[in-house]
Amino acid sequence: MLQLRTGSYLKLLFIVLLVSFLLSACKNLEDRTIPDDSVSISAEQSSNNFPIEQPDSVYHKPKKKPKYFDSGGYDRFVMRFIDSQEKDTPVPGAKVIFEKNGQKIRSITDSNGYVEIRSFPFTEEDDKLGRIKYTVQANGYDILEDKSPCFQREIGLSKTIKKQGTYRIVLSWGKRPLDIDSHLWFKDNHVYYHSKKGTRPNMFSDLDRDDIDSFGPETTTIRKVFRNENYLFAVHDYTNRKSNSSKRLSFSDARVVVYAYNSNRPIKKFYIPKNVSGTIWYVFYFNKNFEIKEINTFDYKVKGGDKFPYEYMLR
Ligand SMILES: [Ca+2]
Numbered sequence: 076m077l078q079l080r081t082g083s084y085l086k087l088l089f090i091v092l093l094v095s096f097l098l099s100a101c102k103n104l105e106d107r108t109i110p111d112d113s114v115s116i117s118a119e120q121s122s123n124n125f126p127i128e129q130p131d132s133v134y135h136k137p138k139k140k141p142k143y144f145d146s147g148g149y150d151r152f153v154m155r156f157i158d159s160q161e162k163d164t165p166v167p168g169a170k171v172i173f174e175k176n177g178q179k180i181r182s183i184t185d186s187n188g189y190v191e192i193r194s195f196p197f198t199e200e201d202d203k204l205g206r207i208k209y210t211v212q213a214n215g216y217d218i219l220e221d222k223s224p225c226f227q228r229e230i231g232l233s234k235t236i237k238k239q240g241t242y243r244i245v246l247s248w249g250k251r252p253l254d255i256d257s258h259l260w261f262k263d264n265h266v267y268y269h270s271k272k273g274t275r276p277n278m279f280s281d282l283d284r285d286d287i288d289s290f291g292p293e294t295t296t297i298r299k300v301f302r303n304e305n306y307l308f309a310v311h312d313y314t315n316r317k318s319n320s321s322k323r324l325s326f327s328d329a330r331v332v333v334y335a336y337n338s339n340r341p342i343k344k345f346y347i348p349k350n351v352s353g354t355i356w357y358v359f360y361f362n363k364n365f366e367i368k369e370i371n372t373f374d375y376k377v378k379g380g381d382k383f384p385y386e387y388m389l390r
Pocket residue numbers: 254255256257268285286287293
């Protein structure tokens with residue numbers, strides 16, 4: 076009897092050990108599983124042909140997109156508003172009005188910056204074709220009037236600029252490509268992900284962060300303007316930078332919104348044109364009177380490195 080019982084205990088012990096071994100093996104396997112986006116980022120950046128290597132920070136695992144966005148169709152319309160300069164800082168209590176052909180839907184962002192509208196009356200086509208207009212008003216922020224696509228997007232709001240002479244350029248885009256980059260040149264100074272305060276010292280312009288995992292925003296701030304200088308802004312498709320035929324940048328839904336100290340709403344918005352070849356979009360420049368001049372030209376390389384790319388300015 077005692078022998079039989081000992082045998083059963085041994086069997087039970089064996090089963091318990093086997094199960095815990097299998098559970099531990101499964102977890103290890105899970106830990107080694109890297110999300111698709113991570114694989115793509117690491118592989119892209121391991122062999123970089125950009126003038127200067129990306130800093131180590133870009134090897135950080137991309138943050139996961141809000142689960143809130145993962146499911147549901149247009150009947151459960153979700154978007155999110157965050158601070159354009161402090162990523163992952165939501166803007167709660169913002170009043171949002173969506174509008175199409177005079178039909179309006181109003182909502183207010185929750186504590187995490189989301190608006191969610193059940194039975195949203197506008198369609199996926201309306202969203203993708205830019206037919207939905209929206210206006211956002213939040214305390215302390217510039218009023219943003221913009222248009223779709225906005226479904227399951229994170230949109231940056233820009234704090235109202237109080238300091239005279241300050242300009243802010245906010246880049247945002249859609250889900251793909253994962254990583255596009257802001258570039259600003261002036262006085263042969265180059266402000267971009269590798270030199271966020273510029274390649275020359277004390278030039279009073281900076282990039283807040285390099286966003287590498289869809290949507291943006293990335294914000295470039297000009298804190299003090301040098302007189303009689305041109306400032307040129309471009310957007311580079313880092314993800315597809317090795318391609319000589321890609322049109323993916325033009326399908327990124329990228330938009331560039333320019334804010335100024337003397338206005339409580341954007342002074343200019345640029346929307347990337349679709350179906351255009353190129354991995355860099357030269358968007359606009361400030362001329363010597365600090366007036367905005369549109370460029371809207373595509374190319375396949377960042378020309379001139381840190382030198383001002385004069386050839387893209389309209390003469
Ligand atoms: Ca970027």
